[in-house]
Amino acid sequence: MHCVRDLHLVRHGEATKDESRLTSRGRKQSELLAERLRGTGFAAVHHGPLARAAETASIIAEVLKVPCRAEAAADDFVPHFVPDHDEFFDQFPESERTRGPALAHEAETRFARPGDGPVLVVTHAFLISWLVRDALDAPPERWLTLNNDNAALTVIRYTSGQSPALVRFNDAGHLSSL
Numbered sequence: 001m002h003c004v005r006d007l008h009l010v011r012h013g014e015a016t017k018d019e020s021r022l023t024s025r026g027r028k029q030s031e032l033l034a035e036r037l038r039g040t041g042f043a044a045v046h047h048g049p050l051a052r053a054a055e056t057a058s059i060i061a062e063v064l065k066v067p068c069r070a071e072a073a074a075d076d077f078v079p080h081f082v083p084d085h086d087e088f089f090d091q092f093p094e095s096e097r098t099r100g101p102a103l104a105h106e107a108e109t110r111f112a113r114p115g116d117g118p119v120l121v122v123t124h125a126f127l128i129s130w131l132v133r134d135a136l137d138a139p140p141e142r143w144l145t146l147n148n149d150n151a152a153l154t155v156i157r158y159t160s161g162q163s164p165a166l167v168r169f170n171d172a173g174h175l176s177s178l
Helices: 024-037 051-064 094-098 100-111 125-135 140-145
Strands: 004-011 045-047 068-070 119-123 153-159 165-171
Touching: 004 125, 024 051, 024 153, 045 051, 051 068, 051 119, 094 100, 100 119, 100 125, 119 125, 125 140, 125 153, 125 165
Parallel strands: 004 119, 045 068, 045 119
Antiparallel strands: 004 153, 153 165
């Protein structure tokens, strides 16, 4: 018997400049995404602890009528340091750079594996890029080349005994009415 998990990864909705909350557009993005995900069968909405991810998750969870669960492994962090990119990495706080690899490993262990049923994680661009890179078995530095739009949907399928399959990447079709 094969265990199958579709891992649905969502970047938070558009945030204010200070990132303390979603903009009105970000709330609308989250509502449209929630409608798209209706009926998928999630047990919960897992999300990073920062306000923009938590607010996005709350909007989705309300529509889907499931609980929200804050997860450190879905936080905003640098999953892997790439040599010769010091200028890029220097713009991020030391805490995001030093704790990032351990949190990336925790996210892989917690979410990126075969299981029963779909899982939804509202997170940030770097983690989505890291998990997509992992699913494609690409070199670690390739996460830097992937970009994720606000409230876009990425789905990776994990099936026991098989390599992960990228089902959908950065799909924002549900936002066409914005």
